[in-house]
Amino acid sequence: MYKNAQKYLLVFVLGCVSTTSFKSQLQSLSLEECYQLAKDNYPLIRKKGMIAKTAGYNIENANKKYLPQVSFSGQATYQSQTISFSDALGALPINAALPSLSKDQYKIQGEIDQVLYDGGTTHNQKELIKANTELQQQNIETSLYTLKQRVNNLFFSILLMDAQLKQNDLNKSNLHTQIQKTEAALKYGVAYRSNLDELKAEIINIDMMATEYKANREAYLKMLSIFIGKELSDSTKLETPDSDYFQTEIRRPELKAFDLQNSIYDLQKKQLKSDFLPRVSAFFQGAYGRPTLNIIENKFGPWFITGVRFSWSLDSLYTSSNKKEILELNKKTADADRDTFLLNTKLDLTQQDEQVKKYTQLITQDENIIVLRQSVKQSAEAQLDNGVITIHEYIQKLNAEHLARQTLVLHQIQLLQARYNQKFITGN
Numbered sequence: 001m002y003k004n005a006q007k008y009l010l011v012f013v014l015g016c017v018s019t020t021s022f023k024s025q026l027q028s029l030s031l032e033e034c035y036q037l038a039k040d041n042y043p044l045i046r047k048k049g050m051i052a053k054t055a056g057y058n059i060e061n062a063n064k065k066y067l068p069q070v071s072f073s074g075q076a077t078y079q080s081q082t083i084s085f086s087d088a089l090g091a092l093p094i095n096a097a098l099p100s101l102s103k104d105q106y107k108i109q110g111e112i113d114q115v116l117y118d119g120g121t122t123h124n125q126k127e128l129i130k131a132n133t134e135l136q137q138q139n140i141e142t143s144l145y146t147l148k149q150r151v152n153n154l155f156f157s158i159l160l161m162d163a164q165l166k167q168n169d170l171n172k173s174n175l176h177t178q179i180q181k182t183e184a185a186l187k188y189g190v191a192y193r194s195n196l197d198e199l200k201a202e203i204i205n206i207d208m209m210a211t212e213y214k215a216n217r218e219a220y221l222k223m224l225s226i227f228i229g230k231e232l233s234d235s236t237k238l239e240t241p242d243s244d245y246f247q248t249e250i251r252r253p254e255l256k257a258f259d260l261q262n263s264i265y266d267l268q269k270k271q272l273k274s275d276f277l278p279r280v281s282a283f284f285q286g287a288y289g290r291p292t293l294n295i296i297e298n299k300f301g302p303w304f305i306t307g308v309r310f311s312w313s314l315d316s317l318y319t320s321s322n323k324k325e326i327l328e329l330n331k332k333t334a335d336a337d338r339d340t341f342l343l344n345t346k347l348d349l350t351q352q353d354e355q356v357k358k359y360t361q362l363i364t365q366d367e368n369i370i371v372l373r374q375s376v377k378q379s380a381e382a383q384l385d386n387g388v389i390t391i392h393e394y395i396q397k398l399n400a401e402h403l404a405r406q407t408l409v410l411h412q413i414q415l416l417q418a419r420y421n422q423k424f425i426t427g428n
Contacts, residue, residue: 041229055133107289119277161217359415
């Protein structure tokens with residue numbers, strides 16, 4: 001008879017849980033506290049700090065492009081020809097030897113280059129780093145948000161076990177009252193031993209159900225303990241959450257991720273504009289070798305060159321329009337993904353709204369059934385006292401009322417969970 005109530009337990013699907021060490025033990029726990037503890041305890045949360053540090057290093061590296069860039073180079077060459085000053089100047093009026101350049105030449109050079117203007121490339125690069133970091137952080141928030149659904153499954157399963165255990169105790173109390181009456185009747189010879197045995201057997205059935213409920217509760221508690229990183233004992237009481245009104249506006253973290261993705265595409269467009277702009281830098285070159293800038297001497301020596309360098313490459317003109325089209329297509333793809341997510345979310349919310357309506361109606365029907373079943377049970381008690389019905393028939397009426405109350409408890413917890421599923425779906 002209790003198997004019908006057991007079948008409803010299958011609606012509570014448990015999520016996978018991760019392993020972690022237990023910390024302090026809790027005696028009372030609310031659903032909101034579970035959310036926060038599960039989030040803080042989940043290993044993925046550690047990635048947020050790593051992403052922030054990585055972004056800091058990348059921005060620091062980008063800033064270093066404004067520092068003087070130092071480079072060194074060297075070469076040793078042999079060339080087949082050099083300048084012939086005799087051929088270039090012709091015959092001189094005086095008898096003088098003209099210098100000649102060596103065919104083997106050497107140069108060691110160092111250069112310092114200081115960016116003066118880069119068209120905004122470095123600034124855009126830093127903005128892209130920040131935007132990508134924020135998107136990665138938001139994606140982690142989205143993953144962490146899904147923990148709420150898994151916590152809900154465990155939390156409300158425990159609440160159901162508590163409610164069913166409480167109802168079990170009430171039913172057991174009714175049977176104990178009847179056992180006392182039957183023992184008194186048996187003492188005066190107006191009842192059968194089999195009547196008492198049947199009542200005691202029913203008590204054992206109730207204890208068996210209680211054993212199962214307690215075992216389930218303990219299993220759910222252990223899994224919730226692992227989730228939140230806090231040890232929960234059998235004495236831990238879960239606070240029944242309020243079924244308060246919630247906002248219907250969708251505020252899921254996924255929506256912010258879509259917005260951040262589009263902002264990255266906008267920044268990449270700005271980066272394309274920077275590719276058109278010229279680059280200006282100041283430089284200083286110092287070198288040692290042969291020949292020096294005074295090639296006539298053909299000796300080893302130092303020299304330097306300093307000035308301003310200007311460059312303007314128009315290579316990006318060939319691909320700029322295609323890159324812009326690609327970015328526009330990427331934005332449209334992100335918008336399509338956003339619309340798809342909103343549509344699926346609205347469908348889920350509509351389905352959950354119907355669940356709330358269903359359980360609300362079922363609870364009303366349960367309450368009506370309980371009134372009738374209670375009346376039938378009270379009548380059966382009077383009939384049993386007068387010997388009109390048997391103990392077996394009375395137990396049937398008692399169990400029918402008990403099952404009706406268990407079903408009410410189940411529907412009440414399911415309604416509460418459905419309301420919190422609504423809050424989860426909308427992000428409120």
